[in-house]
Amino acid sequence: MAGLVETFGAGAMTNSIGEIRDADFLFVIGSNTSEAHPIIAMEMKRAIRKGATLVVADPRAIWMTSIAEKHLQLNPGTDVWLLNAMAHVIVAEDLINREFIENQTENFEQVKETVASYTPERAEEITGISADDIRWTARQYAMTEKAGIYYTLGITEHAHGTDNVYALANLVLMTGHLGKPATGMNPLRGQNNVQGANDAGATPMFYPGYQRVDDPDVQAKYEKSWGVPLSPVPGLNLNEMMKTVGEQMRGFFVMGEDIVLSEPNVLELEKGLNKVDFIVMQDAFMNETARFADVILPAAVFAEKEGTFTNSERRVQRVRKAVEPPGEALPDWEILVMLANKMGANWSYKDPAEVYAEMVKDVPQFAGISHEKLEKIDAGEESIAGLQWPCPDADHPGTKFLHEDGILRGKGLFMPVHYIPPAELPDEDYGLFLSTGRTLYHYNAATQTRRESGLDVKQSEAFVELHPSDARKRGVHHGDIVEVTTRRGSVQLRAILSRQVRPGCIWMPLHFAEARANVLTNDVGDAVTGTAEYKVCAAEVRLVKSMPGNETFFPGSYYFEKGPGLQRVGD
Amino acid sequence: MSKLTLNEQTICFAEGETLLDVASRQGLEIPTLCHDPRLEPAGACRSCLVEVAGERLMTPACARVAQEGMVVATENERIDRHRQTLMALYMTDHPHEREISEAGSPDLLLDMAAEFDAPMDWGWMEPMRGDREDRNPYVDFNPDTCIACARCVRYCEEIEGVSAITLAGRGSHTTISTVEEKSLLDTTCELCGGCIDVCPTGAMNEKLPLMRGQKPERELVKVRSTCNFCGVGCQLDLNVDLEGRDGQGQIVKVTSPPPGTTTNDGNLCVKGRFAYDFVHHKDRLTQPLVRDEDGVFHPTTWDDALERAAEGLLGVAERHGADALGFVSSSRCTMEENFLVQKMARALFRANHVHQCAAT
Ligand code: SF4
Ligand code: SF4
Ligand code: FES
Numbered sequence: 023m024a025g026l027v028e029t030f031g032a033g034a035m036t037n038s039i040g041e042i043r044d045a046d047f048l049f050v051i052g053s054n055t056s057e058a059h060p061i062i063a064m065e066m067k068r069a070i071r072k073g074a075t076l077v078v079a080d081p082r083a084i085w086m087t088s089i090a091e092k093h094l095q096l097n098p099g100t101d102v103w104l105l106n107a108m109a110h111v112i113v114a115e116d117l118i119n120r121e122f123i124e125n126q127t128e129n130f131e132q133v134k135e136t137v138a139s140y141t142p143e144r145a146e147e148i149t150g151i152s153a154d155d156i157r158w159t160a161r162q163y164a165m166t167e168k169a170g171i172y173y174t175l176g177i178t179e180h181a182h183g184t185d186n187v188y189a190l191a192n193l194v195l196m197t198g199h200l201g202k203p204a205t206g207m208n209p210l211r212g213q214n215n216v217q218g219a220n221d222a223g224a225t226p227m228f229y230p231g232y233q234r235v236d237d238p239d240v241q242a243k244y245e246k247s248w249g250v251p252l253s254p255v256p257g258l259n260l261n262e263m264m265k266t267v268g269e270q271m272r273g274f275f276v277m278g279e280d281i282v283l284s285e286p287n288v289l290e291l292e293k294g295l296n297k298v299d300f301i302v303m304q305d306a307f308m309n310e311t312a313r314f315a316d317v318i319l320p321a322a323v324f325a326e327k328e329g330t331f332t333n334s335e336r337r338v339q340r341v342r343k344a345v346e347p348p349g350e351a352l353p354d355w356e357i358l359v360m361l362a363n364k365m366g367a368n369w370s371y372k373d374p375a376e377v378y379a380e381m382v383k384d385v386p387q388f389a390g391i392s393h394e395k396l397e398k399i400d401a402g403e404e405s406i407a408g409l410q411w412p413c414p415d416a417d418h419p420g421t422k423f424l425h426e427d428g429i430l431r432g433k434g435l436f437m438p439v440h441y442i443p444p445a446e447l448p449d450e451d452y453g454l455f456l457s458t459g460r461t462l463y464h465y466n467a468a469t470q471t472r473r474e475s476g477l478d479v480k481q482s483e484a485f486v487e488l489h490p491s492d493a494r495k496r497g498v499h500h501g502d503i504v505e506v507t508t509r510r511g512s513v514q515l516r517a518i519l520s521r522q523v524r525p526g527c528i529w530m531p532l533h534f535a536e537a538r539a540n541v542l543t544n545d546v547g548d549a550v551t552g553t554a555e556y557k558v559c560a561a562e563v564r565l566v567k568s569m570p571g572n573e574t575f576f577p578g579s580y581y582f583e584k585g586p587g588l589q590r591v592g593d
Numbered sequence: 594m595s596k597l598t599l600n601e602q603t604i605c606f607a608e609g610e611t612l613l614d615v616a617s618r619q620g621l622e623i624p625t626l627c628h629d630p631r632l633e634p635a636g637a638c639r640s641c642l643v644e645v646a647g648e649r650l651m652t653p654a655c656a657r658v659a660q661e662g663m664v665v666a667t668e669n670e671r672i673d674r675h676r677q678t679l680m681a682l683y684m685t686d687h688p689h690e691r692e693i694s695e696a697g698s699p700d701l702l703l704d705m706a707a708e709f710d711a712p713m714d715w716g717w718m719e720p721m722r723g724d725r726e727d728r729n730p731y732v733d734f735n736p737d738t739c740i741a742c743a744r745c746v747r748y749c750e751e752i753e754g755v756s757a758i759t760l761a762g763r764g765s766h767t768t769i770s771t772v773e774e775k776s777l778l779d780t781t782c783e784l785c786g787g788c789i790d791v792c793p794t795g796a797m798n799e800k801l802p803l804m805r806g807q808k809p810e811r812e813l814v815k816v817r818s819t820c821n822f823c824g825v826g827c828q829l830d831l832n833v834d835l836e837g838r839d840g841q842g843q844i845v846k847v848t849s850p851p852p853g854t855t856t857n858d859g860n861l862c863v864k865g866r867f868a869y870d871f872v873h874h875k876d877r878l879t880q881p882l883v884r885d886e887d888g889v890f891h892p893t894t895w896d897d898a899l900e901r902a903a904e905g906l907l908g909v910a911e912r913h914g915a916d917a918l919g920f921v922s923s924s925r926c927t928m929e930e931n932f933l934v935q936k937m938a939r940a941l942f943r944a945n946h947v948h949q950c951a952a953t
Contacts, residue, residue, distance in 0.1 A: 210824060215931070275902075306878060320880060335826075353930075
């Protein structure tokens with residue numbers, strides 16, 4: 023989220039989920055919304071029923087494209103070209119919001135210069151989207167008052183993910199679609215508490231509330247608050263930590279994550295982990311990381327503990343204990359307190375409410391939020407449950423959309439960006455573009471969803487989507503077992519023939535342990551956030567075993583044009 | 594602002610409000626079955642009829658838009674009689690026993706029949722018996738208790754946007770079905786369970802608790818919490834059997850809070866509503882484990898495990914410097930837990946190597 027903090031001064035959805043239904047133009051880029059965020063998709067469907075226009079930019083056809091006015095099916099990794107070309111049109115046709123640019127932003131001239139060479143015609147060559155469609159989209163976006171941008175991992179999981187965010191932010195700033203309801207720039211978070219984990223300071227660069235570790239005033243504040251000397255040197259991000267596993271990194275504390283299943287280029291990582299001195303793992307289930315762990319601490323799951331999550335729209339909401347954890351398992355916060363005390367700390371938190379109170383004490387924009395206040399709001403009927411930050415004092419009602427009284431950063435910062443091709447492009451040996459993603463029925467490493475029998479009925483095994491024309495060249499039929507290979511490794515799984523992907527592109531979900539997508543993916547990290555390039559790399563597909571009679575194999579992903587399981591798509 | 598007269602009081606209303614909207618704002622209760630604030634009004638169940646002065650027929654409050662000068666009554670003898678008659682008619686082919694109609698979700702029709710003191714002896718027609726078999730894992734449909742109000746069908750079309758189910762048959766044989774009577778699994782259904790949630794009579798039901806013979810929803814305790822899957826942060830109600838798991842509590846099902854009270858507006862997706870089995874799964878870790886000389890994990894006490902964890906981490910810091918320690922926190926865990934992990938890294942080890950898996 024560093025990109026948004028830098029340009030606007032706050033790294034979160036600028037607007038609220040409930041405002042989506044009132045938008046008139048929705049620009050969805052790199053988000054398979056109906057599968058990754060079904061509830062947001064419902065809001066979008068509502069807006070569309072009321073007459074809103076939806077444009078989806080995605081290399082792959084997804085459910086949302088079936089109700090979109092236009093599907094911009096761009097070549098993978100060419101987002102910056104598309105976005106800069108849209109900016110080009112907006113500038114060239116003088117659709118900019120001059121007043122907003124003058125009063126509320128800085129550095130516009132530089133972006134104007136940069137996008138001058140990004141003509142729609144050249145964009146057509148590189149992105150594969152017609153110049154007309156680019157012009158049309160740019161005009162619609164600029165000229166519709168309630169126009170919002172929605173994006174997710176599709177945009178940020180690139181080596182140049184932060185560039186994509188800047189390019190989008192430029193569009194928002196030049197049209198002034200900010201600080202008003204049903205507009206803005208809205209990153210949809212993949213996991214329940216990504217927003218919260220970042221807000222709470224679980225990031226190498228920031229203390230809670232995006233306060234920089236290398237800012238002397240901030241450091242002084244926390245040294246006073248915690249009564250210990252602190253380090254002004256930003257830490258390594260996860261991608262960097264994983265790359266120096268076994269070298270600089272010699273010990274790990276891992277809570278609630280399966281780094282082995284979720285990190286890219288996992289074979290390299292495993293080599294490094296073998297050289298690590300010591301790993302403590304704290305989780306509710308055994309996972310792949312356990313193979314390298316020395317101590318495993320059994321943790322409670324969300325239904326067994328108290329606390330809060332913060333959602334994509336900055337809404338802090340209560341998590342409440344409903345049942346007792348099994349056996350001796352304990353809530354993570356309790357384990358953390360005990361472990362810290364064993365290591366010489368003197369922590370005496372008696373409940374999560376107290377931890378929360380300590381956190382907000384040093385973060386002005388969270389200062390008005392407390393467990394107590396959340397209880398009160400949830401018990402009343404006047405307002406929607408939870409409280410959205412900024413919420414500076416106890417009487418503040420929370421903030422539905424950001425930047426209403428001017429951009430939080432002071433001035434919105436235009437950031438010129440240039441297109442850099444993806445780190446790895448298809449070539450003779452690896453002729454296809456591989457991207458990975460989520461499906462509706464599973465969740466990340468799927469340690470939870472695959473333990474749910476029903477979801478396994480609907481989507482029981484891994485699959486790779488392959489365009490019929492690419493399949494034909496390789497002698498692959500629907501339902502066959504194939505091997506997908508990249509420079510880093512290979513996995514075997516089912517092929518499904520689908521026109522959802524463009525010719526030359528393949529796609530697979532990342533949830534399945536027996537066909538780990540991240541054996542294949544690239545660990546080149548974004549220079550700013552360290553988010554790895556999960557989305558694109560070069561790959562090749564080879565037939566392993568023909569499976570005649572498997573024409574109806576349907577793993578539950580959305581079928582383009584034809585109904586699920588009805589017919590073979592393709593030949 | 595326009596005005597109308599409601600039960601002899603003058604009331605202001607906004608353009609486009611229905612009589613039901615106006616009445617609810619006044620705290621007046623009008624019975625409804627097919628109404629849902631998220632859906633276009635259908636006026637199908639007739640339970641909300643009210644009287645408008647000068648009109649011969651009563652009108653459904655849920656579908657009738659308020660108009661300047663209207664004189665409306667929501668309570669009188671005629672309306673009472675209508676409600677009684679309507680319920681009595683519904684009851685001619687609707688199970689009268691709660692054990693049957695409320696094996697899963699509550700049946701509002703039974704409540705209403707009781708409330709209006711409806712005669713229960715107006716004959717008995719064999720209800721539509723449909724095939725209850727469907728290989729889909731989650732949604733059970735019981736045609737016996739269905740009143741064909743089409744709330745589920747409308748939800749599926751208007752909110753979920755997939756139109757997987759439709760009204761089928763005519764007259765008293767009207768029921769809910771899929772296109773060509775296929776299994777839900779072979780339709781566009783996304784298993785969101787919204788049809789279960791909106792059904793007023795519990796005809797649409799969650800399959801697993803029924804198959805497992807778990808307690809009906811009425812006997813469960815609802816605990817409001819936040820979904821632990823995606824970043825939307827839907828509010829959900831964990832329905833707990835307090836006596837389950839030897840008094841440790843067992844989650845029997847998940848339901849959504851009423852529309853209009855939470856970000857998700859009463860909606861949930863397949864994961865939030867149905868993927869709760871992991872909580873009580875037999876694969877859960879239940880004991881601290883430490884790896885011994887022999888290279889395998891052995892169960893141990895909390896104290897021992899924490900001791901070893903602390904020694905191990907401090908040891909790395911001693912040998913290689915605190916800079917050699919990485920703290921991987923989790924976007925799956927709470928705010929409070931994330932706060933504590935970063936404080937641990939920073940305050941105890943004076944280093945900033947703390948991050949979580951999904952920084953996006
Ligand atoms: S579960 Fe959802 S998608 Fe499926 S029939 Fe019911 S409402 Fe429609
Ligand atoms: S119910 Fe579905 S959409 Fe809502 S938070 Fe959970 S996973 Fe996300
Ligand atoms: S609630 Fe008005 S007709 Fe059903």
